Amino acid sequence: MRLRYRGTCCGCGAAVAAGTQAFYDASRKAITCVTCAGADPAAAGPQPTAPPVAAPIDYGTAGAAARREHERRAAKDEARLRDTWGPLGGLAVALSGERHSTKNWETGAVGEERLGSRLDRLREEGIAVFHDRRIPGSRANIDHIVITSGGVHVIDAKRHKGRPAxxxxxxxxxxxxxxxxxxxxxxxxxxxxxxxxxxxxTSCVGDVSVTGTLCFVEADWPLFGGDFTTRGVWATWPRRLAKELKEEHASTTYPINVEQIASLIATRFEPA
Structure with missing residues (x-):
């Protein structure tokens, strides 16, 4: 502030002429000259603070939820065998294979992990890639969500043998x-x-284009072609999917704000 009247600095005792810049401490009803205020930041009053840094986005780990569920079921199956067979429980566990329903979770986890590994490479292009996101109000989760400059892609990984048709x-x-x-x-x-x-x-991102994809990781696809769309959902394989996503991101005429949409997705769909 600029002094209207002559005063004395409470720090060094020097006279401060009227019209001179100084700092006024209302709690002590005293003034501090510019020199002392520079040496004592507290005397200068509140200092500007840096803007808060946004927390980094957790993009998730591909197959994490399926992997945890497989481990939980496997442990439960083993405990049941040990309780049933008593002293021979260890032998029963060694001789018994995994139940089909338990094995399916590991199969699903491997499929998600393999596809996730390929999709993760797209981040080098500026594409946002999320894995294993929980749907609010549901026990279901989304395997992968990919955001290019052209829109949002919801991807379900499938590890089925045979040829989709x-x-x-x-x-x-x-x-x-x-x-x-x-x-x-x-x-x-x-x-x-x-x-x-x-x-x-779609309920999260509004007018931004959202498309669905079924990606068959180990299917028996033909040498040429084979992918198709049914009811708006594209059925394809990992390499073809990654290629299309990369090309869409590079060639979109009116790109969306990938970072802004990624922030919305991260807030609404937490890691499973």
Whole structure:
């Protein structure tokens, strides 16, 4: 402040002329000259503080939830065998294979980990990649969420053997129906689950484009082509998926703000 009247510095006792810049301490009802205030930051009053640093985003670990569930089930199965067989429990555990329902969780975890490893390389291009995100209000989770400059991609990893195929019936005189087949079995429920995940993400990002993908990690794809779209969900394999995401990110005419959308996703969908 600029003094209206002559005063004395409470620090060094020097006279401070009227009209001179000085600092006023209301609690002590005293003034401090500029020289003393520079040596004593507390006398200069509140100092400017740096803006808060945003916490780093946790992008998650691919397959983490499935891996934990497999370990939990395996431990439960082992404990049950030991209780049943008593002194022979160790032998029973050694001779018994994993239950099919338990093994499925490990199979799923491996598929997510392999696809996640390939998707992680896209971060070098400025693409945001999330793994294993919990859907609010649901026990379900999303395997992967990828954000390019062209939009958001919800990706469900599948480690199924055999060749995925699209079966279409009806059309001219009957309603058209589409079925996702894997090794001849109807797996259309996979498409339904991805569409629910797409709806959940769309409710978070608003007008930003959100698309769903089923990525079959170890399927028997043909040498040329083979991918297809059913009810808006793309069925493909890891290499093709990564290539398309990279090209979309590089060629989008009106890019979205990847960092801003990533912040929204991180806030709404926590790691599973």
């Amino acid at each position: 699209l079966h279409v019936s009806g059309g001219l005189f009957r309603p058209r129906t589409e079925k996702l087949l894997v090794r001849g079995r109807d797996r259309s429920g996979m498409v339904d689950r991805v569409l629910r995940q797409v709806d959940a993400v």
